[in-house]
Amino acid sequence: MDLTGAIWHKSTRSSGNSGDCVxxxxxxxxxxxxxxxxxxxxxxxxxxxxxxxxxxRHAKRS
Incomplete structure (x- = not known):
């Protein structure tokens, strides 16, 4: 799949210290x-x- 032009945004839920980022x-x-x-x-x-x-939606309910 061609993802050229994708604009990536780090999740606001990603950890700032351990490097676990999505x-x-x-x-x-x-x-x-x-x-x-x-x-x-x-x-x-x-x-x-x-x-x-x-x-x-499901993740926000958990």
Whole structure:
């Protein structure tokens, strides 16, 4: 999947001290990318926008 043009944002829930950071790119049409900020050239998980919204709704309830 071509993620050229992705604008990555660090999660506000990421830990500032231990380096456990997640970045999300939600600016691409039809896909949301999630990656480890410590390995920006590493693997990226991709989700359909509706699936990502469902995940966020569930995570906020937990």
């Amino acid at each position: 970045e999300v790119a939600a600016n691409l049409p039809g896909v949301v990318g999630v990656r480890d900020s410590k390995d920006p050239s590493g693997p990226v998980l991709t989700f359909a926008p509706a699936a990502w919204r469902a995940f966020l």
